[in-house]
Amino acid sequence: MSKQGGDPNHERGNDRRQTLASLLGAGLAGATLSAPGRARAEATRMASIPGDELFMRMAIAEAAQADFPFGAVIVRDGNVVAAGRNQGTSTNDPTAHGEMVAIRRFVAARPAGELKGTTLYTSGEPCPMCMGAILWCGIRRVVFAASIEELATKIGQIMLTSRAVADAAPFATISITGGVLSAEALALFSK
Numbered sequence: 001m002s003k004q005g006g007d008p009n010h011e012r013g014n015d016r017r018q019t020l021a022s023l024l025g026a027g028l029a030g031a032t033l034s035a036p037g038r039a040r041a042e043a044t045r046m047a048s049i050p051g052d053e054l055f056m057r058m059a060i061a062e063a064a065q066a067d068f069p070f071g072a073v074i075v076r077d078g079n080v081v082a083a084g085r086n087q088g089t090s091t092n093d094p095t096a097h098g099e100m101v102a103i104r105r106f107v108a109a110r111p112a113g114e115l116k117g118t119t120l121y122t123s124g125e126p127c128p129m130c131m132g133a134i135l136w137c138g139i140r141r142v143v144f145a146a147s148i149e150e151l152a153t154k155i156g157q158i159m160l161t162s163r164a165v166a167d168a169a170p171f172a173t174i175s176i177t178g179g180v181l182s183a184e185a186l187a188l189f190s191k
């Protein structure tokens with residue numbers, strides 16, 4: 001199941017991973033989605049799972065149409081249930097980051113409690129504002145393309161990683177995967 005070397009501690013508590021695997025309907029050989037509650041000490045840059053690139057391409061497609069090239073999709077039960085793109089200038093709202101827009105669209109259509117089983121894909125690592133919102137919403141997994149460090153070479157960033165924000169929230173457990181299609185996401189800044 002895992003390529004992490006058969007660490008028994010890692011193997012336990014992977015029920016969520018298996019659930020996601022079944023939802024995705026794909027073999028999970030090579031997957032290393034972290035087990036919630038065990039993630040804190042693990043590196044942020046974890047291997048992606050099957051389906052991550054598919055959903056990330058959707059987030060990047062949103063970014064390609066955004067005011068600033070950032071986009072996000074929220075996935076539940078293997079389906080995209082909300083999408084957002086940065087609308088910071090077109091809506092006169094500097095908080096309209098892709099992740100925020102996606103979350104607002106989700107809760108406009110569904111009970112907020114349903115966010116708890118979701119994965120959010122975003123073309124750029126969530127900023128502290130968005131990561132705070134993600135934690136308050138109980139989103140279980142975040143997958144990002146370009147890191148804050150990489151984004152800072154293109155556009156101003158608050159230099160606090162999503163992992164640092166998550167680690168400061170003892171009430172929340174979240175898995176974070178970074179670096180999925182980061183080159184494609186960064187390329188949008190040169191268009």
Ligand SMILES: [Zn+2]
Pocket residue numbers: 097098099126127128129130131
């Ligand atoms: Zn943000």
